[in-house]
Amino acid sequence: MDAKQLQTYKQHNTLLSQFIVRLSAFYEGFSDKIDSELQILRGHLSGTPNFTLATVSINKLNSALQHQELTLKKYSIETVALLESATKRLQKAVFEDEALKKRATQQLITLNQPVGDIFSIYKLFQQAIELHHAALASSAASEPAVENSKGEAPALENSKESNKDNTVNPLYKSILEELNQLIASYAQRQPDDSQLVDIQKKLTEGMSEDQLLKSCVVILRMIVQDAMAEASLTGKVIQSLHNSLGKMGGDIQLSMDNSRTQFEQRQVGNAQLQSHIESIEEAVSHSDSLESLKEHTQFCVQNIASTLNEQAQLDSQGQESLMGLLGSMQSRIEQLQKQTQTYKKKLAEQMMLSQTDPLTRLPNRQAYNEKLSKAVQFWQDNGDDLAVAVIDIDHFKSINDRFGHAAGDKTLQVVGKNLKQQLTKNTFMARWGGEEFVLLLPGMDKQKVTSLLETMRTKLASLPFKFKQEKVTITASFGASFFKKGDTPDAVFERADNLLYQAKNSGRNRVITDRDE
Numbered sequence: 380m381d382a383k384q385l386q387t388y389k390q391h392n393t394l395l396s397q398f399i400v401r402l403s404a405f406y407e408g409f410s411d412k413i414d415s416e417l418q419i420l421r422g423h424l425s426g427t428p429n430f431t432l433a434t435v436s437i438n439k440l441n442s443a444l445q446h447q448e449l450t451l452k453k454y455s456i457e458t459v460a461l462l463e464s465a466t467k468r469l470q471k472a473v474f475e476d477e478a479l480k481k482r483a484t485q486q487l488i489t490l491n492q493p494v495g496d497i498f499s500i501y502k503l504f505q506q507a508i509e510l511h512h513a514a515l516a517s518s519a520a521s522e523p524a525v526e527n528s529k530g531e532a533p534a535l536e537n538s539k540e541s542n543k544d545n546t547v548n549p550l551y552k553s554i555l556e557e558l559n560q561l562i563a564s565y566a567q568r569q570p571d572d573s574q575l576v577d578i579q580k581k582l583t584e585g586m587s588e589d590q591l592l593k594s595c596v597v598i599l600r601m602i603v604q605d606a607m608a609e610a611s612l613t614g615k616v617i618q619s620l621h622n623s624l625g626k627m628g629g630d631i632q633l634s635m636d637n638s639r640t641q642f643e644q645r646q647v648g649n650a651q652l653q654s655h656i657e658s659i660e661e662a663v664s665h666s667d668s669l670e671s672l673k674e675h676t677q678f679c680v681q682n683i684a685s686t687l688n689e690q691a692q693l694d695s696q697g698q699e700s701l702m703g704l705l706g707s708m709q710s711r712i713e714q715l716q717k718q719t720q721t722y723k724k725k726l727a728e729q730m731m732l733s734q735t736d737p738l739t740r741l742p743n744r745q746a747y748n749e750k751l752s753k754a755v756q757f758w759q760d761n762g763d764d765l766a767v768a769v770i771d772i773d774h775f776k777s778i779n780d781r782f783g784h785a786a787g788d789k790t791l792q793v794v795g796k797n798l799k800q801q802l803t804k805n806t807f808m809a810r811w812g813g814e815e816f817v818l819l820l821p822g823m824d825k826q827k828v829t830s831l832l833e834t835m836r837t838k839l840a841s842l843p844f845k846f847k848q849e850k851v852t853i854t855a856s857f858g859a860s861f862f863k864k865g866d867t868p869d870a871v872f873e874r875a876d877n878l879l880y881q882a883k884n885s886g887r888n889r890v891i892t893d894r895d896e
């Protein structure tokens with residue numbers, strides 16, 4: 380190696396050492412172990428670099444970094460999961476604030492994307508914190524600024540005052556909403572249940588947090604009892620089916636045993652007949668006189684007749700026992716049929732209940748999702764038009780506020796019924812939740828969709844509602860979007876929802892569809 384080459388190597392080494400020193404300083408702070416090893420490495424590479432000692436240090440660092448990388452990945456996954464659960468909770472709590480709800484949904488979509496480096500987690504954190512700040516600011520803005528004489532926030536007490544505070548807490552409101560819906564579905568099964576009636580009454584009057592918790596526990600207990608009763612009914616039916624099938628199996632075995640015995644007896648009889656015939660043949664060839672032949676033949680014929688008689692008797696006995704068995708099997712089959720029919724009916728009822736919104740008796744979101752996947756499959760296979768429409772009653776909150784929750788409930792029932800009456804063949808409508816409905820419109824072009832939604836809108840607006848002697852007009856806004864190539868159901872729903880909000884923002888009581896532009 381000449382002097383020039385040596386000089387170049389030295390320069391490269393120095394450059395590389397400086398780079399590693401800077402890089403190691405930048406990455407300091409992940410773990411104490413790595414930090415101290417990085418310090419040692421920097422010591423080996425500073426001044427006159429000692430590459431032999433640096434290699435030992437680099438090897439140690441290599442395995443520590445590998446381990447750290449795994450820990451970091453695990454940490455990233457856990458952090459994102461935590462952020463996701465916090466955002467979901469926030470989304471529920473702010474369900475009435477459309478802008479915040481949308482931001483939370485957007486945040487959830489981002490959280491579902493693969494996480495890149497550690498810095499993208501900081502970004503996710505930052506977004507989550509901003510969202511929480513916005514939610515806090517919005518709830519603070521909607522809460523009355525009541526302070527006591529000491530300037531402290533008022534404590535929550537089991538009193539009407541605390542009820543007032545609670546009614547502006549979005550989380551409290553959403554629990555009340557949920558509880559109301561649960562009660563509505565249980566009240567249908569047990570309309571006279573005093574506990575349910577009591578809770579329903581308290582709900583309309585307003586509840587403290589303590590009462591709300593107690594009511595939740597009562598409802599939970601009912602659900603568990605119901606589920607257990609259902610499970611024990613299912614268990615009983617299955618046990619009874621099992622017993623009936625077991626008995627039928629026994630009958631069949633008995634019938635097979637009888638047939639086998641009968642077959643064996645028939646074989647014995649046949650062998651006897653054969654031997655009687657053989658002895659007639661023998662008598663014919665060996666008898667020396669007609670008299671002895673006649674005698675012998677008579678004897679054999681009598682034997683044949685008695686064997687045939689025995690066989691006939693056995694046959695009729697066998698037939699009798701077979702008929703008896705068949706009769707008992709038939710009655711067991713009938714019993715089985717009755718049991719399965721009762722069970723099928725019960726299952727169908729449950730299926731119907733699980734897919735029906737208890738208040739409006741319209742299909743619920745679960746039923747919509749099932750229908751949607753079939754409609755999407757059909758659309759993908761046939762390419763026919765498929766649209767989703769979202770309907771939201773205008774200023775519904777004011778009905779609740781002015782005339783009470785019960786009037787709001789009644790309104791939802793009447794509106795649901797009226798909208799449903801306008802549906803055409805193959806169209807499907809469900810209650811999405813709250814005062815929102817969703818429609819699936821297969822095989823309809825833009826003109827047909829718009830015309831149907833316009834009919835629904837105008838018919839609803841012309842319904843004469845009357846609350847406390849006051850005539851009220853109820854209207855709704857509509858947003859509809861068509862499936863396009865490569866669309867997901869969520870994307871189409873989101874578009875329809877956005878159009879609905881456009882309809883709200885441009886004055887309400889109107890229909891906006893995708894293909895308007």
Ligand SMILES: Nc1nc2c(ncn2[C@@H]2O[C@H](COP(=O)(O)OP(=O)(O)OP(=O)(O)O)[C@@H](O)[C@H]2O)c(=O)[nH]1
Binds near residue numbers: 771814
């Ligand atoms: N009575 C009753 N009210 C409900 C039910 N579900 C949701 N709500 C109420 O419906 C109201 C919806 O109000 P908002 O989302 O503010 O909307 P809005 O008043 O209809 O106003 P716009 O949609 O902007 O026209 C809330 O006050 C909910 O508490 C229900 O099952 N029964």
